Amino acid sequence: MTAAIQVNAVEKSFGNVQIIRDLNLSVAKGERHAIIGPNGAGKSTTFNLISGHIKPTSGEIRLNGEVTSGLRPFEINRRGLSRSFQVTNVFARMTVWENVRCAVLWATGHRYAFWKNVDTLPEVKQRTAEILDEIHLSHRRDVPAGLLTYAEQRELEIGITIAGGASVIMLDEPTAGMSHAETERAVALIRRLTEGRTLVIVEHDMSVVFGLADRISVLVYGHIIASGTPEEIRGNPKVKEAYLGEEVD
Amino acid sequence: MTNAPTPSIAVTKQEPGGALSFYGVWLIAAAALIVLPLIFSSGGSLTSFSLIGIAIIFALSYNILLGQTGLLSFGHAVQYGLGGFLAVHAMNAVASHNWPIPLPVIPLIGGIGGMAFALLVGWVMTKRAGTVFAMISLGIGELVASSSLILRSVFGGESGITTDRTSLMPLFGWTFGPQIQVYYLIAFWVMISAIAMYALTRTPLGRICNAVRDNPERVEFIGYDPHVVRYLAYMFAGFFAGIAGGLTAINFEIANSAYLGATQSGLVLFSAFIGGTAYFFGPILGAILVTYLQLGLTSVTSVWQLYFGIIFIGIVMFAPGGIAGILMKHRPLIRAGTLGTVIPSYLVAAIPTLALALGVILTIETVARFSGDAAINLLGIPFVATAPTTWAAAAVLVVGGFLVARITWRRVAEAWDRAATVARDRGYLA
Amino acid sequence: MAELIVISTLNGVLFGMLLFLLSSGLTVIFSMMGVLNFAHASFYMLGAFFGYQLTRWIGFWPALVLAPLLVGAVGMAVERYGLRNTHKHGHVAELLLTFGLAFAIEEIVSMIWGKSPVDYRVPAALDFPAFTVFSTNYPAYKIFMLVVSVVIFIALLVTLKRTRVGLIVQAALTHPSMVGHLGHNVGRVFMLVFGVGSALAGLAGVIAGPSLVTQSDMAAFLGPILFVVIVFGGLGSLPGAFIASLLIGLIQTFAVALNGSLASVFGPLDPSLGASPLTDIWNVTIAQIAPILPYLLLVLVLIFRPMGLLGTRES
Numbered sequence: 001m002t003a004a005i006q007v008n009a010v011e012k013s014f015g016n017v018q019i020i021r022d023l024n025l026s027v028a029k030g031e032r033h034a035i036i037g038p039n040g041a042g043k044s045t046t047f048n049l050i051s052g053h054i055k056p057t058s059g060e061i062r063l064n065g066e067v068t069s070g071l072r073p074f075e076i077n078r079r080g081l082s083r084s085f086q087v088t089n090v091f092a093r094m095t096v097w098e099n100v101r102c103a104v105l106w107a108t109g110h111r112y113a114f115w116k117n118v119d120t121l122p123e124v125k126q127r128t129a130e131i132l133d134e135i136h137l138s139h140r141r142d143v144p145a146g147l148l149t150y151a152e153q154r155e156l157e158i159g160i161t162i163a164g165g166a167s168v169i170m171l172d173e174p175t176a177g178m179s180h181a182e183t184e185r186a187v188a189l190i191r192r193l194t195e196g197r198t199l200v201i202v203e204h205d206m207s208v209v210f211g212l213a214d215r216i217s218v219l220v221y222g223h224i225i226a227s228g229t230p231e232e233i234r235g236n237p238k239v240k241e242a243y244l245g246e247e248v249d
Numbered sequence: 250m251t252n253a254p255t256p257s258i259a260v261t262k263q264e265p266g267g268a269l270s271f272y273g274v275w276l277i278a279a280a281a282l283i284v285l286p287l288i289f290s291s292g293g294s295l296t297s298f299s300l301i302g303i304a305i306i307f308a309l310s311y312n313i314l315l316g317q318t319g320l321l322s323f324g325h326a327v328q329y330g331l332g333g334f335l336a337v338h339a340m341n342a343v344a345s346h347n348w349p350i351p352l353p354v355i356p357l358i359g360g361i362g363g364m365a366f367a368l369l370v371g372w373v374m375t376k377r378a379g380t381v382f383a384m385i386s387l388g389i390g391e392l393v394a395s396s397s398l399i400l401r402s403v404f405g406g407e408s409g410i411t412t413d414r415t416s417l418m419p420l421f422g423w424t425f426g427p428q429i430q431v432y433y434l435i436a437f438w439v440m441i442s443a444i445a446m447y448a449l450t451r452t453p454l455g456r457i458c459n460a461v462r463d464n465p466e467r468v469e470f471i472g473y474d475p476h477v478v479r480y481l482a483y484m485f486a487g488f489f490a491g492i493a494g495g496l497t498a499i500n501f502e503i504a505n506s507a508y509l510g511a512t513q514s515g516l517v518l519f520s521a522f523i524g525g526t527a528y529f530f531g532p533i534l535g536a537i538l539v540t541y542l543q544l545g546l547t548s549v550t551s552v553w554q555l556y557f558g559i560i561f562i563g564i565v566m567f568a569p570g571g572i573a574g575i576l577m578k579h580r581p582l583i584r585a586g587t588l589g590t591v592i593p594s595y596l597v598a599a600i601p602t603l604a605l606a607l608g609v610i611l612t613i614e615t616v617a618r619f620s621g622d623a624a625i626n627l628l629g630i631p632f633v634a635t636a637p638t639t640w641a642a643a644a645v646l647v648v649g650g651f652l653v654a655r656i657t658w659r660r661v662a663e664a665w666d667r668a669a670t671v672a673r674d675r676g677y678l679a
Numbered sequence: 680m681a682e683l684i685v686i687s688t689l690n691g692v693l694f695g696m697l698l699f700l701l702s703s704g705l706t707v708i709f710s711m712m713g714v715l716n717f718a719h720a721s722f723y724m725l726g727a728f729f730g731y732q733l734t735r736w737i738g739f740w741p742a743l744v745l746a747p748l749l750v751g752a753v754g755m756a757v758e759r760y761g762l763r764n765t766h767k768h769g770h771v772a773e774l775l776l777t778f779g780l781a782f783a784i785e786e787i788v789s790m791i792w793g794k795s796p797v798d799y800r801v802p803a804a805l806d807f808p809a810f811t812v813f814s815t816n817y818p819a820y821k822i823f824m825l826v827v828s829v830v831i832f833i834a835l836l837v838t839l840k841r842t843r844v845g846l847i848v849q850a851a852l853t854h855p856s857m858v859g860h861l862g863h864n865v866g867r868v869f870m871l872v873f874g875v876g877s878a879l880a881g882l883a884g885v886i887a888g889p890s891l892v893t894q895s896d897m898a899a900f901l902g903p904i905l906f907v908v909i910v911f912g913g914l915g916s917l918p919g920a921f922i923a924s925l926l927i928g929l930i931q932t933f934a935v936a937l938n939g940s941l942a943s944v945f946g947p948l949d950p951s952l953g954a955s956p957l958t959d960i961w962n963v964t965i966a967q968i969a970p971i972l973p974y975l976l977l978v979l980v981l982i983f984r985p986m987g988l989l990g991t992r993e994s
Contacts, residue, residue: 051470073469083470091463093527102460105453106472112481114454121453164471321771323778373981380715381914383774384906385981391903392974399963399971402954511899515782522775552790558783565776566761569768617790
């Protein structure tokens with residue numbers, strides 16, 4: 001079976017600084033995969049490389065077997081990969097409803113259509129309503145996204161990410177800055193919404209990581225030093241030494 | 250460019266009968282367009298209405314760029330002017346070949362001209378948004394305006410190219426010689442264009458344009474290429490600008506290089522922005538006001554363009570939502586029933602603000618008429634530009650008005666906060 | 680021909696240095712504040728008119744110092760009371776504010792000084808031919824302009840390399856996002872930079888006024904060319920702005936001096952073809968297309984090198 005995401009020997013340099021070196025990563029279909037590592041290890045860069053936000057200096061990235069390195073973000077998105085952002089990245093002046101609806105439009109085949117009334121497309125309407133329901137924002141549907149609370153914006157961010165129905169979902173620190181209760185809610189949400197899909201997640205909160213992930217990769221200085229099940233990672237001396245220390249116990 | 254922070258925005262609640270009031274607005278607009286010339290039937294008002302109608306289409310087309318897609322263009326008159334030139338050439342060709350094409354179709358040809366130009370240069374221009382797009386649009390504008398003076402056989406040099414709108418085949422007995430017939434032709438296109446442009450905002454493309462305006466980076470991660478979105482928006486804007494240009498050519502029976510120029514591009518930007526770019530109807534208000542002022546002020550003062558500049562600067566600094574933004578800001582207060590608590594503070598603030606405005610006007614007119622015709626008539630009071638008493642009056646009005654106005658507007662802000670808090674509690678404001 | 684080349688090169692370098700006096704300020708302001716100052720050419724025009732008026736009142740030499748200072752003060756006021764209050768509404772609002780200002784300044788200038796050119800003359804002390812090339816007398820005033828702009832250029836370089844503010848400006852040019860971390864005096868730095876940029880534009884106006892035409896449309900004429908210069912050179916790149924200024928200065932000057940057309944090279948077209956765009960293009964002289972050359976350059980740059988000559992940023 002081909003992997004959902006296959007990263008082969010990817011390198012990325014900014015000027016003379018090498019941020020990512022010999023990155024190899026394989027995420028199986030349907031797997032929940034967490035990437036952890038200390039600050040500045042290159043987790044966000046890895047996300048940006050896989051989602052097409054930046055291009056690798058060398059190496060190859062495959063999505064469901066197809067080479068995607070070098071493609072633009074929207075081309076990769078159309079091939080079934082969707083990502084969220086660490087810093088909330090929504091459409092601030094549009095309502096919650098419109099935010100989600102925009103994310104539904106391409107996947108439902110309406111693309112750049114200028115001859116259809118967007119308000120009367122039944123499948124768009126239904127799908128948007130479902131997503132809003134799932135992220136518990138139906139009661140806020142007519143509020144401009146810029147006016148939502150922080151936690152609500154994070155949930156909307158997840159909603160936009162999954163709305164297109166991508167088979168591979170990448171979430172960049174979805175619970176950053178949330179309270180304990182909000183985090184629990186968000187984790188339950190993520191677990192439910194990514195059922196049957198492939199999930200790649202970057203997260204600092206170790207309880208989230210170990211509670212959610214099937215497999216974990218540890219990234220240190222732009223290189224993956226270990227990849228395995230939570231138990232394997234917990235017991236890996238290299239990981240303990242390089243990064244986790246007392247955080248894993 | 251980063252987006253402006255979001256101000257508190259009214260919550261739009263779903264209302265029953267929304268569709269009815271929606272179609273009602275369009276029907277009222279159509280009825281008004283039909284009835285207007287019957288009430289004000291003088292030649293002067295017919296001309297004004299015609300110009301306002303064209304300005305409305307032009308300003309709405311501009312807002313496809315600025316308000317809907319977040320593209321600030323300093324060269325929108327290029328598509329307008331090229332539409333005008335193509336319309337003139339089309340009219341002359343139709344007349345000389347006796348083709349069975351009636352005049353009301355001609356604006357469509359203008360629109361196609363505007364769109365064709367956008368198709369040609371748009372892909373390179375819309376590669377980037379923000380400041381770069383603004384500068385490129387300015388450069389392309391200058392390029393076309395200057396080139397039009399060189400290609401004399403197409404653009405007719407300084408004097409332009411003339412045509413005769415009555416030389417086309419009549420339609421239902423209408424020759425379009427009299428201004429009233431031209432007015433109805435323009436009114437027809439105003440309705441068609443406004444409905445079409447409104448409909449465009451309700452399509453998938455229209456919604457994605459808004460998304461590109463708010464956050465072009467994120468759009469790439471929901472499957473869209475923002476470059477394509479901007480390109481399409483640019484073409485639609487060019488199409489409707491071309492229609493406006495074609496109507497101008499019909500109205501004046503001439504197209505010249507001034508249609509393409511920076512002044513025309515600046516005026517449409519003023520119209521759209523003063524009216525308010527965040528709402529569909531904003532540019533309509535702006536187009537009416539700017540055209541009306543343009544026609545009205547030229548006979549009163551020689552420096553009318555300066556007043557435009559000052560109004561524009563004032564709107565940019567103090568009410569960037571434009572007139573529509575100011576109006577819509579009050580909607581939640583009206584619905585929450587708290588507007589009454591704000592109005593007294595408005596009335597108080599109006600007095601010093603008016604004094605300040607009069608002072609500024611007096612100052613400007615004093616400078617403008619210092620050498621030459623020194624007589625100034627302000628609200629029926631005669632002033633002499635060279636008299637020290639006039640200078641003193643202007644200074645007192647400006648300084649006094651400013652100082653008092655500052656205090657009273659602070660009171661307005663306080664009253665507003667209280668009223669908005671109540672409105673928020675009642676659920677009309679997010 | 681040799682005469683034409685020498686004179687045009689001198690004039691072209693001179694025009695280029697003038698352009699750089701303007702584009703350097705525009706580039707630095709854009710890099711630091713993210714604002715494309717539409718009114719920058721208007722400050723140049725204000726410089727010319729202040730220079731003209733002050734020359735009539737107190738003579739050219741005091742005006743040469745005073746007028747740029749006045750323009751700088753106007754610029755600082757614009758930053759302090761205009762841009763700073765508009766900043767919260769975003770960059771589009773800031774750009775529109777400067778656009779409105781440019782419009783208003785042109786109207787105010789034509790209201791006070793009229794729409795026709797004013798009689799702003801070269802000062803008597805500099806009104807003599809500096810040297811003669813072949814048969815052309817080269818005016819001393821132009822040499823003076825060249826000297827002033829070169830002196831300012833060197834002064835700018837020294838300021839950038841040696842002073843604290845210069846270091847901040849340099850940092851801002853390479854890392855625009857870091858400007859916000861300059862600390863509590865960021866407002867004062869902005870005001871200072873905006874003031875100095877405006878004053879430089881004003882100085883360019885004072886010295887260019889007597890040589891070129893001092894008229895209320897001079898800003899509208901020069902402004903778009905300035906934007907071409909900074910896009911062409913690469914947004915945010917001072918060396919780019921310098922090269923682009925000289926290049927456009929030279930191209931413009933040479934184009935104006937050349938009278939050739941396709942018709943003069945290949946002979947006139949067959950008159951039986953009649954009037955068409957082809958005959959228009961065939962007969963137009965290089966001098967006539969000089970005004971559109973900068974914009975043609977702009978289009979070419981956008982197609983082939985969208986970030987400009989030395990630019991590193993896409994926008």
